[in-house]
Amino acid sequence: MTKKVVLVIEYNGSEYKGWQAQKFGVPSVQENLEKALSVVANHPVQVVCAGRTDSGVHASAQVVHFETDAERNERAWTLGVNTYLPSDITVVAASYVSDDFHARFSALSRRYRYVIYSSPFCPAILAKGVTWTYKTLDVDAMREAAKVFLGTHDFSSFRAIGCQANTPIRTILNFDVQKLGQYIVLDVRANAFLHHMIRNFAGVLMSIGAGEKPVSWAKQILDAKDRTKGGITAPPTGLYFVDAQYPDVFNVPKLHLGPHFLPYVDEPNYELPS
Structure with a gap:
């Protein structure tokens, strides 16, 4: 059987x-x-x-x-x-x-974490497990900019040129930016993602965090609906698939959110914007 x-x-x-x-x-x-x-x-x-x-x-x-x-x-x-x-x-x-x-x-949603390591020195340990930047990043500015992405939008500016998805419309259910020691973690949950979408989010937010662009730049890129207007695509090294949410009836095993080298943090309560 x-x-x-x-x-x-x-x-x-x-x-x-x-x-x-x-x-x-x-x-x-x-x-x-x-x-x-x-x-x-x-x-x-x-x-x-x-x-x-x-x-x-x-x-x-x-x-x-x-x-x-x-x-x-x-x-x-x-x-x-x-x-x-x-x-x-x-x-x-x-x-x-x-x-x-x-x-x-x-799956009701999928969740990724993008881990940035902010330090003057490139890490020898986890060199391929984080995205390193020597720049000091303003986490508050990154968090404020990320709020623009919440809800349902046309994310054409954040999809790879070769993305094969039928539609650029996606719903971001939560987008949190946390500082955990020298780690800065972008924590994103959505119904689905476009090709390179989170890495393109990361590229924009890192530029804003470094003070190279204003917080308002995030909305300008989103509204443009044009990938050529966006920032760089951040490296893949810091990106982790950390969770898929399913109806409880299926009893899919649940684990603590990874990656495991990050300290455990309490889950905040998220609500879709009205």
Whole structure:
């Protein structure tokens, strides 16, 4: 009897050309995970993820599902699968779910964190796990500018030129900017994201935080609906997929928000602007 399994995956994307399996010889997270799952299931396995990540982008809680007729306990789908995975990919939770669950289409929202390390010196540790800037950033100015993005908008100015989404309309449910020691964290939740959207947000907010542009520049770019009017695309190194929200009925495993090197902070209450 075929069953559906949901997994929560953590990975360091530094050595991969993104999540999605590609042509032979191009390293991807999906290909490595499917190979490991196929060994444990003893049959070919294909997975579907909540949100594909680009080359060099990480995840602390990527959600995937797959179907199997293998009789295995949840321990086999975690510790067993991890035996066959490279050290930079780990299954951190597994659960059986109902047949109507879909990692992508059942998701109510997706959440990313973009981690900036502000210091005069480039970090030796986590050099590929954060985005470094030697500039001092005004977090209050960045937070004020980020408020412009809340709600439903045409985000054409923040989508990659090659973005294949059918529409540039997206709804930002929350956008918080926090300073945690030398880390500055952009915490964004939305119904869905466009290609390079968060990295383009980061590029704009870092310019504002550095005092190179005024806070009002964020709205000017948003209103322009033109990518050529936007700022630079920030590097992928600081970007993490940290959560996908689902209806409670599916009982998808929930973890503390990552990445795990950040200190835990209380969750603020978010409301959509009227």
